[in-house]
Amino acid sequence: MLSRIAESLFWIGRYTERADGTARIVDVLRLQLLEDPAADEDQASRMVLSVIMGMPSEGPTTFDDVGASLVFERSHPSSITGAWFSARENARRARETLSTELWEGINTTWHRWHGFGRGIVTDRHLSWVRERAALVSGIADSTMSHDEAWDFLVLGRSLERADMTARLVATGGLPGGGAPWSVVLASCGAQQAFMRSQRGLLSDDRAAAFLVLDREFPRSVVFSLTEAEQRLQAIAPPQEERIGVSDEARRQLGRIRTSLEYRATADVIADLPAQMLRVQSAVTAASSAIATRYFQSGPLPTWTKDRI
Template identity: 65%
Template sequence: MLSRIADSLFWIGRYVERADGTARIVDVLRLQLLEDPAADEQTACTMVLRGIMGYDEVGEVDYEGTSRTLFFDTANPNSVTGSWHAARENARRARETVSTEMWEAINTTYHRFNSFTRGPATQHHLGWVRERSALVDGLADTTMSHDDAWDFLVLGRALERADMTARLVATGASDFGPGWGSVLASCGAQQAMLRTMRGVVTDRTAAAFLTLDRRFPRSVIAALREAEERLTVLSPDKDRVGFSDEARRILGQARTSLEFSNPDRVLHDLPDRMQEVQQAVVDASDAIGARYFMSAPVQEWTGEIL
């Protein structure tokens, strides 16, 4: 496969998942302010922009301004608008590889999203973005051959999902963050959590579920494992000692440091552990770019604190 095509597919997966994850983070903020009238809006918005999304300069902010920045800011490549624009551009470059249905879904989403009124992000906006992201993911899985092209797309999706879930978990672990119920709802994990825990939900079990559960596809562990599997398929490692794939080594270390640690210790140091996951995603993305996408620089988050 051409390097530029693999690069585009990788970033389609990342940007579609980034749009979904950013919408979920904004939804956490919305639910927090809605369910807790005593919550300080300035503090909550600052925590999301600076602590979770990594913006260095944050002045006086409220929900309307925060949602505009994360949702409708066309100059921000990490906003939902910017993510859909980047996903569309990458899909256009890989037009001969992605399926017709997938291209139409991405193109239609981009144009319809641009027709929205640029106001505070509402429940309708947030839900629509999540539905469209799920549609694109479903079309990729059902209308593309599961070959190298699909592997690169899913690899990007898995890396971005690990990063975004780590950010969401960090909001729940923050002293000024929303309750774990809001975080679970934003991850679409409420029903799965209730079934797994037989209806007993505590802060500890919610954090453990989103971080360490191997069967919930949005957990940090599951996303890291999926990324590892895609890398293994793309380049089976036949070395008898060590790994020649640097990205796979980085992700394996991040996963095993969570999976084989005492759960109580992981949950006790949750913000630091989630920061480590985010750094591992950045390092793995750099390694993947160096190995497979030598023709172009690796695209990264801008302004994030690591």
């Protein structure tokens, strides 16, 4: 597979999941402000922009400011509009590899979202983004051959999902603006799965452990890291390594996954914000390693006229 096609597929997966994850993060803030009238809107909004999304703000910040930056700002790749635009551009570059249904799903999503225009962020905006992201992912899984092309797309999706879930978990229960765990669970679509697995026993530690360590919930950090490792193993050239792992991306992901999975649950929960920062750093390092190994890093070759 051409490196440029592999890179486009990887970023289709990442940007589609980024739109979904950003919608969930904004929804956490929206629900938090609705459920707790005494919540400090300025402090909670600043936390989402600066601590969670790395977009520091100056002066008083409101939910509308968060919506303008994370939902409607096209120039920022972490916003929903920017993510859908980038997903469509990458899909256009890899058009010959995508199924017709997948291309139409991404293209239709961008045009319909673009038609919404700028305005006040509502539940309709955020739930529509989540539904379209789920639709695009489902179309990819059901209409593409599960070969290298699909592996790269799912790899990008899994890395972004691990990163976004870590960001959501980092907002849970923090003093001075942290969202209640019930809100974080609901925004991850994990409330029913959590209640079934825990037999209705809701506590902060159980909710945090479920979102980070559960091996069967597809949005947990451990599940997403494991899926990314499996896709990397499927993409790697067929060779048997008797000592160590030569793939730097697999090494980064395996190290952080095992440090979470085989550590005492109480220790993970006690140091949760720092652990989630480590997850985000590992995902960034793995993404850089994947780009170095599989994607073209130099300038594209161009044809020039022969000199006489």
